[in-house]
Amino acid sequence: MENTHFCQSCGMPLTTEEAKGTENNGLKNNDYCKYCYEDSQFKNPQMNLEEMEKAVKAHMEKK
Template sequence: MENIIFCQSCGMPLDSEAAKGTEQNGLKNNEYCKYCYEDGTFKKPEMKLEDMKNTVETQMKKLNLPVYTIQRAINILPVLKRWKNS
């Protein structure tokens, strides 16, 4: 079984190179997704943990995912690298 890496900001699986964010030099970043991180910086640097919880919930609801799955994703956010010391 392969280990899936998750974005350390929003928790999205980084299961393809296309999903990964980029550094300033254009190289892929293995910790953050393209929705959170681009050109070596966070797209929304002012974002707080509560904002990310709302964003994740909204996006997952659009995908018609089960409430249980959405709640699990939200519960994981505080332990991700970006939010750990928030």
Template sequence: MENRISCQSCSMPLDAIALQGTEKNGLKSKDYCKYCFNDGAFKNPEMNLEEMKINVKNKLKKLAINEDSIQKTVNILPTLIRWKSS
């Protein structure tokens, strides 16, 4: 099974370099997507885990992802680097 790299904030797959956020030095982030992280900082630093769960659910529903897959993705969120200490 292939090990996929995912955003450590929202769990979005980072399959394409274009999806990676940027560090303060301009390099691509290996941990976060461009929707969560830019220029070395979170785009929405006040967001908490519960808000991220709602955000992810809403985005996946718009993409017509099935409920089982949505729930699995939401269940992963607390294990991600950004939320582990929350």
């Protein structure tokens, strides 16, 4: 298990080549899974960023 990578976005273990994200040149990406990263593009980076900002703001406003 020494070579196990995890998706930097969702934390899914990339235990198989098929689980890894793909570049548009056909190579695999060891940092992200195919659900987050495909053809050298993140599937929904804006949604993730916005949701994170909203969550942070909501948290701050409560305090």
